[in-house]
Amino acid sequence: MRDSHPDRFAQDPGRGAPADVGEKDTGRVEAFSDGVFAIAITLLVLELHVPQRAAGVPLAAALAGQWPSYLAFLTSFATIGIMWINHHRMFSLIQRSDHTLLVLNGLLLLAVTAVPFPTGLVAAYLPYRDARIAVMVYCGTFTAIAVFFNVLWRYASSGHRLLDPRIDGRAASAITRAYAFGPALYFASFCLAALSVAAALALTVALATFFALPPPREPTA
Amino acid sequence: MRDSHPDRFAQDPGRGAPADVGEKDTGRVEAFSDGVFAIAITLLVLELHVPQRAAGVPLAAALAGQWPSYLAFLTSFATIGIMWINHHRMFSLIQRSDHTLLVLNGLLLLAVTAVPFPTGLVAAYLPYRDARIAVMVYCGTFTAIAVFFNVLWRYASSGHRLLDPRIDGRAASAITRAYAFGPALYFASFCLAALSVAAALALTVALATFFALPPPREPTA
Amino acid sequence: MRDSHPDRFAQDPGRGAPADVGEKDTGRVEAFSDGVFAIAITLLVLELHVPQRAAGVPLAAALAGQWPSYLAFLTSFATIGIMWINHHRMFSLIQRSDHTLLVLNGLLLLAVTAVPFPTGLVAAYLPYRDARIAVMVYCGTFTAIAVFFNVLWRYASSGHRLLDPRIDGRAASAITRAYAFGPALYFASFCLAALSVAAALALTVALATFFALPPPREPTA
Amino acid sequence: MRDSHPDRFAQDPGRGAPADVGEKDTGRVEAFSDGVFAIAITLLVLELHVPQRAAGVPLAAALAGQWPSYLAFLTSFATIGIMWINHHRMFSLIQRSDHTLLVLNGLLLLAVTAVPFPTGLVAAYLPYRDARIAVMVYCGTFTAIAVFFNVLWRYASSGHRLLDPRIDGRAASAITRAYAFGPALYFASFCLAALSVAAALALTVALATFFALPPPREPTA
Numbered sequence: 001m002r003d004s005h006p007d008r009f010a011q012d013p014g015r016g017a018p019a020d021v022g023e024k025d026t027g028r029v030e031a032f033s034d035g036v037f038a039i040a041i042t043l044l045v046l047e048l049h050v051p052q053r054a055a056g057v058p059l060a061a062a063l064a065g066q067w068p069s070y071l072a073f074l075t076s077f078a079t080i081g082i083m084w085i086n087h088h089r090m091f092s093l094i095q096r097s098d099h100t101l102l103v104l105n106g107l108l109l110l111a112v113t114a115v116p117f118p119t120g121l122v123a124a125y126l127p128y129r130d131a132r133i134a135v136m137v138y139c140g141t142f143t144a145i146a147v148f149f150n151v152l153w154r155y156a157s158s159g160h161r162l163l164d165p166r167i168d169g170r171a172a173s174a175i176t177r178a179y180a181f182g183p184a185l186y187f188a189s190f191c192l193a194a195l196s197v198a199a200a201l202a203l204t205v206a207l208a209t210f211f212a213l214p215p216p217r218e219p220t221a
Numbered sequence: 222m223r224d225s226h227p228d229r230f231a232q233d234p235g236r237g238a239p240a241d242v243g244e245k246d247t248g249r250v251e252a253f254s255d256g257v258f259a260i261a262i263t264l265l266v267l268e269l270h271v272p273q274r275a276a277g278v279p280l281a282a283a284l285a286g287q288w289p290s291y292l293a294f295l296t297s298f299a300t301i302g303i304m305w306i307n308h309h310r311m312f313s314l315i316q317r318s319d320h321t322l323l324v325l326n327g328l329l330l331l332a333v334t335a336v337p338f339p340t341g342l343v344a345a346y347l348p349y350r351d352a353r354i355a356v357m358v359y360c361g362t363f364t365a366i367a368v369f370f371n372v373l374w375r376y377a378s379s380g381h382r383l384l385d386p387r388i389d390g391r392a393a394s395a396i397t398r399a400y401a402f403g404p405a406l407y408f409a410s411f412c413l414a415a416l417s418v419a420a421a422l423a424l425t426v427a428l429a430t431f432f433a434l435p436p437p438r439e440p441t442a
Numbered sequence: 443m444r445d446s447h448p449d450r451f452a453q454d455p456g457r458g459a460p461a462d463v464g465e466k467d468t469g470r471v472e473a474f475s476d477g478v479f480a481i482a483i484t485l486l487v488l489e490l491h492v493p494q495r496a497a498g499v500p501l502a503a504a505l506a507g508q509w510p511s512y513l514a515f516l517t518s519f520a521t522i523g524i525m526w527i528n529h530h531r532m533f534s535l536i537q538r539s540d541h542t543l544l545v546l547n548g549l550l551l552l553a554v555t556a557v558p559f560p561t562g563l564v565a566a567y568l569p570y571r572d573a574r575i576a577v578m579v580y581c582g583t584f585t586a587i588a589v590f591f592n593v594l595w596r597y598a599s600s601g602h603r604l605l606d607p608r609i610d611g612r613a614a615s616a617i618t619r620a621y622a623f624g625p626a627l628y629f630a631s632f633c634l635a636a637l638s639v640a641a642a643l644a645l646t647v648a649l650a651t652f653f654a655l656p657p658p659r660e661p662t663a
Numbered sequence: 664m665r666d667s668h669p670d671r672f673a674q675d676p677g678r679g680a681p682a683d684v685g686e687k688d689t690g691r692v693e694a695f696s697d698g699v700f701a702i703a704i705t706l707l708v709l710e711l712h713v714p715q716r717a718a719g720v721p722l723a724a725a726l727a728g729q730w731p732s733y734l735a736f737l738t739s740f741a742t743i744g745i746m747w748i749n750h751h752r753m754f755s756l757i758q759r760s761d762h763t764l765l766v767l768n769g770l771l772l773l774a775v776t777a778v779p780f781p782t783g784l785v786a787a788y789l790p791y792r793d794a795r796i797a798v799m800v801y802c803g804t805f806t807a808i809a810v811f812f813n814v815l816w817r818y819a820s821s822g823h824r825l826l827d828p829r830i831d832g833r834a835a836s837a838i839t840r841a842y843a844f845g846p847a848l849y850f851a852s853f854c855l856a857a858l859s860v861a862a863a864l865a866l867t868v869a870l871a872t873f874f875a876l877p878p879p880r881e882p883t884a
Contacts, residue, residue: 030249034249034253034256037253037256038253038259039256039260041334043264045335045336045337045338046264046267048335050345053346053349059355060354073335077331084253085324088249088253212327214320214321
C-alpha cells in the first residue's frame with residue numbers, strides 16, 4: 001500500500017493531494033526557487049548606491065561616473081533572468097521530485113543567491129587595476145550556475161528518471177545538447193577575464209543576449 | 222504529436238499538467254513577477270534611514286527633516302502598487318506565455334526592480350540644487366516601466382496572440398487605448414522635471430492617485 | 443455576454459480560468475500579500491547589527507547591550523506574524539476581489555512594509571531621552587495597520603459584498619466585532635507612549651501575545 | 664451546518680474552495696513559509712562585503728582574507744536549505760492547519776529569519792578572541808530551529824491531529840524518532856563551541872551534510 005510506505009516521505013506531493021500518475025509533483029520546489037530567483041534579482045539594486053553629496057561634483061557627473069555599477073547591474077539582471085527562464089522551462093518537463101533533486105536544486109540556488117556579491121565586486125573594481133580578479137570571480141560564479149544547471153538537468157532526465165512520461169526522448173536529448181554549451185562558454189569568459197576584462201564582460205553580455213533570443217524550433221516529426 | 226515536439230520546450234505549461242485549450246499557462250510567470258514586485262515594493266523601506274543621534278537635535282525634528290524620504294517612499298510605493306494591479310489585470314486576460322513574453326516581462330521587471338535607486342536619489346537630493354537630475358531619473362524610470370507595459374500588452378494582445386480566446390476584441394482594444402496614455406503622461410512628468418521639480422512630482426503623485434481609482438465601466442453591449 | 447464586458451477587466455480571475463460562481467478569485471492578491479508580509483518580516487533582521495570590534499569591550503557585553511534591538515525585533519516579528527495570520531483568515535472568507543479591495547489591501551501592505559523603519563527607531567533610541575517619539579511612531583504604525591485591516595474587512599464584508607456566499611452573516615458580524623478592538627487598543631498604546639514608554643511597549647507585546655492565542659469558539663448553532 | 668460555524672474562521676481553507684475531507688488545507692502557510700525561507704536564505708549574501716579599496720592590498724588577498732564570511736555563508740545556506748527541505752517534507756504529510764500550528768510555525772520562522780544575524784557575527788569574529796561567543800550564538804540559533812521543528816511536528820502528528828489520514832502511524836513515528844536527534848546534536852555543537860570553535864563549526868557542517876543525504880528507506884510492509 002503506497003500510503004503506509006515511508007518512501008512517501010521522500011517524495012514531494014507538492015501542494016495538492018498526494019501525487020497520482022500524470023500529476024505534477026514539483027509545485028513547492030518551483031515556488032521556493034521562484035522566490036530565491038526573484039529575491040536575488042531584486043537585491044541587485046542594492047549595489048546601486050546613491051552618490052554622496054560632494055562640493056563641486058554635480059549629481060549628473062557623479063551618476064555618470066557610476067557606469068560600472070549600471071553595467072554590472074544590467075548584466076547580472078539579464079543573466080539571472082535568463083537562468084530563471086531556463087529553470088522554468090526545465091521544470092515544465094520535470095514531473096516528480098526526489099531528495100537528490102532538491103539538493104541539486106539547492107546547489108544551483110546557492111550560486112544564484114551569491115550573484116549580488118560578485119556584481120558588487122565588478123561595480124567597485126571595474127575601473128581599477130584589480131578589475132581582472134573581480135571579473136574572474138563574476139564569470140566564475142556564472143560558470144558554477146551553468147554547471148549546476150547541467151547537473152540538475154542530467155540527473156532529472158537521465159533514463160527519464162523524473163521527467164513527465166509524455167516528454168519525447170529525442171526532445172530531452174536535444175535539450176541536453178543545448179545546455180551543454182553553457183558551462184563551456186561561461187568557463188571561456190572566466191579564462192578570457194585573465195587576458196581582457198572587456199572581452200570577458202562582452203562575452204557575458206553576448207551570452208545573456210543570445211539566450212534571451214527565442215529558442216530554435218526543429219521541424220515537427 | 223505534440224509531446225515529441227521541441228516546441229513544447231518553448232511553451233510555458235505553468236505549474237500544472239501540460240496546457241490544454243482553455244487552460245491558463247502563465248502561473249509561474251505571474252508567481253515570479255509577484256515575487257519581484259513584492260520585493261521591490263518592500264525594499265523601498267530601506268531608503269528610510271534611522272536618524273543618527275546628534276547633540277542638540279531632537280528626534281522629532283530629525284524625523285520631520287526627512288520629509289523627502291517619506292514623500293519618495295509613498296510615491297514609489299503607490300506607483301509600484303498600481304503597476305502590480307495593472308500587471309495582475311493584464312495577466313488575467315493573457316492565457317498563454319511564450320519566450321518573447323517572458324523576455325518582455327523581464328524588461329518590465331528590470332525597470333521595476335530599479336525603482337528603489339531613483340527613490341533614494343530623490344530622498345537624498347530633493348532639498349538641494351541637484352533635485353532636478355534626481356527627479357528626472359525618477360520620472361524617467363517610471364516612463365520606462367510604462368513603455369515596457371505597453372510593449373508587453375501589445376505583444377500579447379496583437380492579433381489575440383496570447384489572450385484568452387473568450388476575451389472580446391473590442392475589450393482588448395479598449396485596454397490598449399487606456400494603456401497608451403501611461404508612457405505619454407510619465408514622459409510629460411520627465412520633461413516637466415527640467416522646469417519644475419515640484420510640478421513633476423505632483424504629476425507623478427496625481428498619476429498614481431488617478432490609476433488607483435476604479436477603472437471606468439463601459440455600458441454592456 | 444460576460445466575456446465581452448470590459449468589467450471583466452476590473453475583476454480578478456486569479457490564477458485559474460475566469461471565475462465561476464463558488465470559485466475563489468483572490469489567489470494572486472493573496473500571493474502578492476504573502477510575499478510582502480514574508481519580506482517585511484524577514485527584513486527586520488537587518489536591524490540587528492553585528493557589533494563593531496572595539497578594544498576592551500567583550501562581544502558578550504556588546505551583544506547584551508543591544509537588548510533594545512532584540513526587543514524591537516521580537517515585538518515587530520510577533521506583530522507582523524499575527525497580522526499575517528489575520529490576513530490569511532480574512533481572505534479565507536473573501537471569495538472575490540475588485541479594484542477597491544486591491545487598493546485597500548495596498549494601503550494595508552504600505553503600513554506593513556513600513557514596520558522595519560520604526561523598529562529601527564525603537565532599537566536605536568529606546569535607552570535615550572527620545573524614546574518617547576520613537577515608540578509613538580512605532581505604535582502609530584501598528585495603529586495604522588489595525589485601521590486599514592478594519593477598513594478592508596468592512597469593505598469586503600459589508601452587505602456580504604465580496605464574501606464567500608456560504609459564510610454565515612452572524613459569523614461575519616462576530617469577526618467585525620472582534621476586529622473592532624484592534625485600532626482602539628493600538629491607539630491606546632500610541633497615547634500611552636506619551637506617558638510611559640515601558641507601558642506602551644508592554645501593551646504592544648501583550649496585544650501580540652493575546653492575538654497569538656487561539657480564537658474563542660462559539661457554540662455551534 | 665459547517666459554514667455557519669465560526670470555527671471555520673479558525674481553519675485554513677488554503678487558496679481554493681473550503682476544505683473538504685481529503686483536501687489539503689495548508690497552501691497559504693506553505694507559501695508564506697516558502698517566502699520567509701527563500702528571503703532568509705537570499706539575505707545571507709548581504710553578509711558578504713565588497714572589500715574596501717586599500718593601498719597595497721591586492722583584491723585577491725583581500726578576498727582570501729574574508730574566508731570566515733564564505734564559511735559562514737555556506738554553512739548557513741546549507742542549514743537553512745536543509746531546514747526548508749524538512750519543512751517541505753513535513754507539510755507534505757500535514758493536511759490541515761489550525762491556529763496553534765500557525766503560531767508554532769511562526770516560532771520556527773522567527774528562528775529562521777534570525778539566521779543572517781549570527782551568520783554575520785561568525786563572519787566578523789571568527790578570527791578573533793571572541794569567536795567562542797559568536798559561534799555559541801550561531802549554534803544556539805540552529806538549536807532553537809531544531810527545537811521548534813520538533814514542537815511543530817509533534818503538535819501536528821500527535822494523535823494524528825493534523826496529518827493526512829492516509830499517512831501510516833508507524834511512518835509518522837519513524838519521522839518523530841528521526842527528528843528527535845536534531846535538537847540534541849545542535850545543542851551538542853552549542854556546548855562544543857565553549858571548548859573548541861573549530862569542532863563546533865565542523866559538527867554544524869557535518870550535520871548539514873548528513874541531512875543533505877537522501878533519507879533512509881524502510882522495507883515496505
